[in-house]
Amino acid sequence: MSTSQKLAGKIALVTGGNSGIGLATAQRFIAEGAYVFITGRRQAELDAAVQQLGDSAFGVQSDVSNLADLDRLFTVIKEQKGRLDVVFANAGIAEFAPVEAVTEAQYDRQFDINVKGLFFTVQKALPLLTDGSAIVLMASIVGSKGFESNSVYSATKAAIRSLARTLTSDLKARRIRVNAVSPGPIETPGLNSVLDSPEQVAAFKAQMVTTVPLGRIGDADEIAKAVVFLASDDSSFVTGVELFVDGGMAQV
Numbered sequence: 261m262s263t264s265q266k267l268a269g270k271i272a273l274v275t276g277g278n279s280g281i282g283l284a285t286a287q288r289f290i291a292e293g294a295y296v297f298i299t300g301r302r303q304a305e306l307d308a309a310v311q312q313l314g315d316s317a318f319g320v321q322s323d324v325s326n327l328a329d330l331d332r333l334f335t336v337i338k339e340q341k342g343r344l345d346v347v348f349a350n351a352g353i354a355e356f357a358p359v360e361a362v363t364e365a366q367y368d369r370q371f372d373i374n375v376k377g378l379f380f381t382v383q384k385a386l387p388l389l390t391d392g393s394a395i396v397l398m399a400s401i402v403g404s405k406g407f408e409s410n411s412v413y414s415a416t417k418a419a420i421r422s423l424a425r426t427l428t429s430d431l432k433a434r435r436i437r438v439n440a441v442s443p444g445p446i447e448t449p450g451l452n453s454v455l456d457s458p459e460q461v462a463a464f465k466a467q468m469v470t471t472v473p474l475g476r477i478g479d480a481d482e483i484a485k486a487v488v489f490l491a492s493d494d495s496s497f498v499t500g501v502e503l504f505v506d507g508g509m510a511q512v
């Protein structure tokens with residue numbers, strides 16, 4: 261094993277690791293020497309992802325908004341590896357609607373998965389996390405900027421920005437670093453699924469050419485590289501921050 265690997269020997273968890281940014285990050289973690297547990301809600305997608313990732317990955321079907329599922333997940337990790345060094349709390353959903361049209365079910369789903377699911381993933385990981393380990397929370401640029409028809413999703417991501425700061429304080433005695441990553445628009449199945457048609461996807465991408473200072477939407481791997489930075493010793497004196505990986509969108 262090369263000594264240049266940034267996560268050599270580390271045990272990592274990536275929630276929502278079977279698709280999009282989570283899958284790209286699991287790939288990067290493994291390339292950097294980690295063993296990775298990935299979770300997702302659908303067994304078939306999880307199996308396909310594990311097959312793609314190879315022997316250094318293990319999939320556990322688990323809904324982050326279901327606390328019994330989370331308990332089972334951490335029992336599996338404890339039995340198999342006995343500890344965790346990195347948690348990437350990535351699982352999340354977006355449902356866009358104008359404020360007048362948002363239903364209670366949409367509101368509850370997004371808060372249940374994005375905020376409650378993320379919070380309890382972290383809380384229930386704590387007994388397994390080694391002192392000095394790293395937690396990366398998936399936020400979004402929408403947590404700090406206003407976009408039309410994004411009210412509930414944006415509020416969930418703003419809550420996550422706040423959690424990065426407060427959890428840093430709560431976990432300081434154990435020197436556990438907690439940071440958030442905030443992507444701009446990234447090409448993933450998740451992004452495409454919130455737009456209603458291929459025409460809407462094309463129109464969105466065309467709009468981003470002028471909205472994003474770097475003139476394009478990003479790739480999942482560009483987020484994965486930033487998460488490796490926050491998860492590894494390369495960021496050993498970085499905690500409580502929100503790292504924007506957004507082509508400059510947060511600055512305009």
Ligand code: NAD
Nearest residue numbers: 276278279280281300323324351352400443445446448450
């Ligand atoms: P994706 O749909 O490709 O991936 C989402 C992942 O989360 C999937 O693996 C899915 O199985 C999992 N997931 C959803 N609900 C879950 C639940 N209840 N329990 C367990 N897993 C669950 O989408 P993506 O774009 O890769 O999104 C990943 C994260 O990145 C999300 O939190 C999203 O809000 C965030 N994000 C995405 C973008 C973007 O433009 N794609 C931008 C900013 C932030």
